[in-house]
Amino acid sequence: xxxxxxxxxxxxxxxxxxxxxxxxxxxxxxxxxxxxxxxxxxxxxxxxxxxxxxxxxxxxxxxxxxxxxxxxxxxxxxxxxxxxxxxxxxxxxxxxxxxxxxxxxxxxxxxxxxxxxxx
Amino acid sequence: xxxxxxxxxxxxxxxxxxxxxxxxxxxxxxxxxxxxxxxxxxxxxxxxxxxxxxxxxxxxxxxxxxxxxxxxxxxxxxxxxxxxxxxxxxxxxxxxxxxxxxxxxxxxxxxxxxxxxxxxxxxxxxxxxxxxxxxxxxxxxxxxxxxxxxxxxxxxxxxxxxxxxxxxxxxxxxxxxxxxxxxxxxxxxxxxxxxxxxxxxxxxxxxxxxxxxxxxxxxxxxxxxxxxxxxxxxxxxxxxxxxxxxxxxxxxxxxxxxxxxxxxxxxxxxxxxxxxxxxxxxxxxxxxxxxxxxxxxxxxxxxxxxxxxxxxxxxxxxxxxxxxxxxxxxxxxxxxxxxxxxxxxxxxxxxxxxxxxxxxxxxxxxxxxxxxxxxxxxxxxxxxxxxxxxxxxxxxxxxxxxxxxxxxxxxxxxxxxxxxxxxxxxxxxxxxxxxxxxxxxxxxxxxxxxxxxxxxxxxxxxxxxxxxxxxxxxxxxxxxxxxxxxxxxxxxxxxxxxxxxxxxxxxxxxxxxxxxxxxxxxxxxxxxxxxxxxxxxxxxxxxxxxxxxxxxxxxxxxxxxxxxxxxxxxxxxxxxx
Numbered sequence: 248x249x250x251x252x253x254x255x256x257x258x259x260x261x262x263x264x265x266x267x268x269x270x271x272x273x274x275x276x277x278x279x280x281x282x283x284x285x286x287x288x289x290x291x292x293x294x295x296x297x298x299x300x301x302x303x304x305x306x307x308x309x310x311x312x313x314x315x316x317x318x319x320x321x322x323x324x325x326x327x328x329x330x331x332x333x334x335x336x337x338x339x340x341x342x343x344x345x346x347x348x349x350x351x352x353x354x355x356x357x358x359x360x361x362x363x364x365x366x
Numbered sequence: 367x368x369x370x371x372x373x374x375x376x377x378x379x380x381x382x383x384x385x386x387x388x389x390x391x392x393x394x395x396x397x398x399x400x401x402x403x404x405x406x407x408x409x410x411x412x413x414x415x416x417x418x419x420x421x422x423x424x425x426x427x428x429x430x431x432x433x434x435x436x437x438x439x440x441x442x443x444x445x446x447x448x449x450x451x452x453x454x455x456x457x458x459x460x461x462x463x464x465x466x467x468x469x470x471x472x473x474x475x476x477x478x479x480x481x482x483x484x485x486x487x488x489x490x491x492x493x494x495x496x497x498x499x500x501x502x503x504x505x506x507x508x509x510x511x512x513x514x515x516x517x518x519x520x521x522x523x524x525x526x527x528x529x530x531x532x533x534x535x536x537x538x539x540x541x542x543x544x545x546x547x548x549x550x551x552x553x554x555x556x557x558x559x560x561x562x563x564x565x566x567x568x569x570x571x572x573x574x575x576x577x578x579x580x581x582x583x584x585x586x587x588x589x590x591x592x593x594x595x596x597x598x599x600x601x602x603x604x605x606x607x608x609x610x611x612x613x614x615x616x617x618x619x620x621x622x623x624x625x626x627x628x629x630x631x632x633x634x635x636x637x638x639x640x641x642x643x644x645x646x647x648x649x650x651x652x653x654x655x656x657x658x659x660x661x662x663x664x665x666x667x668x669x670x671x672x673x674x675x676x677x678x679x680x681x682x683x684x685x686x687x688x689x690x691x692x693x694x695x696x697x698x699x700x701x702x703x704x705x706x707x708x709x710x711x712x713x714x715x716x717x718x719x720x721x722x723x724x725x726x727x728x729x730x731x732x733x734x735x736x737x738x739x740x741x742x743x744x745x746x747x748x749x750x751x752x753x754x755x756x757x758x759x760x761x762x763x764x765x766x767x768x769x770x771x772x773x774x775x776x777x778x779x780x781x782x783x784x785x786x787x788x789x790x791x792x793x794x795x796x797x798x799x800x801x802x803x804x805x806x807x808x809x810x811x812x813x814x815x816x817x818x819x820x821x822x823x824x825x826x827x828x829x830x831x832x833x834x835x836x837x838x839x840x841x842x843x844x845x846x847x848x849x850x851x852x853x854x855x856x857x858x859x860x861x862x863x864x865x866x867x868x869x870x871x872x873x874x875x876x877x878x879x880x881x882x883x884x885x886x887x888x889x890x891x892x893x894x895x896x897x898x899x900x901x902x903x904x905x906x907x908x909x910x911x912x913x914x915x916x917x918x919x920x921x922x923x924x925x926x927x928x929x930x931x932x933x934x935x936x937x938x939x940x941x942x943x
Contacts, residue, residue, distance in 0.1 A: 282483055284480065284482030284483055284486065285482075287480060287482055289477075289478055289479055289480050290482075292477070293477070296477070316482065316483040316486045316487065317482065317486050320486040320487050320489060320490040321487075321490050323483045323484075323486055323487040324487035324488075324490055324491060327466070328483045328484075328487070329465075329467045329481065329483055329484035329487065330469070330479045330480070330481060330483060330484065330508070330511075331479060331480055331481070331482045331483035331484075332479060333479070333483065343472065343474065344470060344472070344473055344474065345473075345474040345475070345476055346469075346473055346474070346475050346476070346479045346511070347475050347476040347477035347478055347479045348476070348477030348478050348479065349476045349477055350476060350477035350478070351476045351477060352476075354474050354475065354476045355474075355476055358474050
């Protein structure tokens with residue numbers, strides 16, 4: 248059910264999709280949604296880590312939405328979020344999920360195909 | 367949707383699982399409102415156990431449940447469980463919810479995480495459904511993603527607390543392979559085993575190619591439980607845990623009613639027949655008419671109109687019936703009317719436990735009052751040596767509890783001495799009545815002998831009888847003991863006919879003697895009569911003589927007196943004689 252919700256989201260945002268050539272990466276908008284569980288240690292860390300990452304690699308081309316599953320549990324249920332923190336990369340497509348505190352940047356870079364640029 | 371919950375104090379402390387046997391082991395089920403850990407290797411039946419727990423709650427205890435699937439897709443689980451006859455689709459509408467919590471294969475991980483999201487989401491669902499039971503299936507899948515032991519422990523603790531907080535009866539399943547003591551995989555769960563209120567371990571091993579499943583309750587806080595490993599099978603309606611009778615269970619009512627063994631002479635030997643609800647063991651070498659004797663019992667039961675089941679491990683049911691027809695036991699007519707059920711289990715292999723469960727479910731289905739298992743020694747086939755004894759015990763226990771009169775045949779090992787008389791299952795000590803059949807080879811013949819080794823609570827004949835099979839049925843004959851030797855078969859017949867001839871000669875001689883005595887008697891009687899006549903004649907003669915003498919003397923006296931008077935003589939005349 249979570250997947251369906253995400254697909255809908257992609258469909259809605261698809262008009263803004265841009266050509267996905269590596270050279271164009273820097274000009275693209277990165278759309279994140281971070282599911283956290285209130286002020287738990289992992290969640291606080293994840294928020295800090297994501298903010299740090301974006302500042303370093305994606306300045307001015309990112310958007311972060313933070314969803315607190317304790318306040319909006321129904322949303323977590325509908326979106327199929329069972330592990331917190333979970334980062335959902337909504338754009339650019341495809342939709343991907345990264346679970347954890349995001350303490351390691353390498354998986355994040357690989358997921359966003361930013362590896363070569365960062366190096 | 368909110369359920370009317372009883373006050374905290376009155377709440378029953380156990381949540382029944384509906385699993386045959388398990389609720390007996392744990393005296394009621396899983397600890398209500400607490401957490402239980404279910405450990406087991408691959409294919410040990412964790413998911414089935416968990417699903418059955420939820421289904422029972424939803425169907426019979428009005429306790430809706432949530433199944434959190436970490437490993438298998440819920441759709442797959444529903445499909446897999448459809449074979450057990452649980453109406454999952456129907457239940458899923460209101461009382462059963464499957465949450466697909468599988469970590470996605472494309473899931474990328476970076477750093478540590480926790481399960482708060484899932485628990486928050488579940489809390490919504492719990493409130494919405496009024497769920498009372500929850501299963502976390504294959505928690506190890508998520509735990510494996512956590513970077514260190516501390517994180518794992520933290521998450522398990524979180525889960526545990528959450529369960530307590532929501533007063534849910536929780537069941538957490540996790541994989542753990544092999545032997546519990548040596549497994550390093552257990553390390554990650556050992557703290558869990560300490561934390562939870564109840565821990566159940568499922569064990570699946572293969573002995574000589576035969577699968578043996580065992581269940582053991584490792585701990586159960588605040589409750590008594592059976593600590594031993596109990597074999598279980600996954601049958602057609604889910605889990606079936608085999609248990610021996612627990613101590614607290616009331617004894618079943620015993621009957622003094624007698625049922626016929628099907629052989630009239632055997633009934634008299636047993637003082638009226640078998641007891642109703644007793645278990646009878648018929649042992650003997652191959653071909654000693656064990657099946658025939660049990661067939662006779664089945665026929666007698668059917669004639670009384672009792673539902674009977676005949677389980678044959680040796681040959682097909684139709685074969686058994688045909689063979690029995692040759693000795694005047696006609697079972698096919700009862701099978702046609704449905705009174706008798708023939709079960710051919712010739713090719714069945716599997717653990718003794720499985721066989722027992724199958725027999726049990728078939729017998730219950732047939733509502734059998736009499737049951738024949740031919741031969742019960744099949745239970746101890748290869749791979750089952752260790753468990754067979756327990757199975758035999760439970761077989762007898764079950765048949766007694768259900769009041770079924772059970773006749774088992776058992777093949778004796780050709781090599782084992784008859785003196786020891788031990789059957790491989792040691793069922794002989796458990797049986798109420800033990801009939802032993804053997805051969806006596808004598809004068810070029812092999813004859814069947816039958817004796818009652820024991821029969822509890824009945825006076826029984828201690829004599830060996832010869833078992834004779836003919837097309838009119840089974841009969842028992844006395845054997846001859848002559849000069850310390852037991853005679854059977856032709857020798858017995860010869861002895862009998864010789865005896866008959868001797869008897870006849872004797873009889874004739876007696877009659878002759880009587881006739882001659884009669885004749886002598888007659889002669890004597892005649893003589894007595896003639897002598898009496900003679901005596902009488904003599905007496906008459908004597909009387910006459912006396913009378914004549916008297917009258918003559920009188921005459922003489924009178925004559926003398928007259929003469930004296932005539933002569934006028936005086937008194938002093940000497941008297942003439």
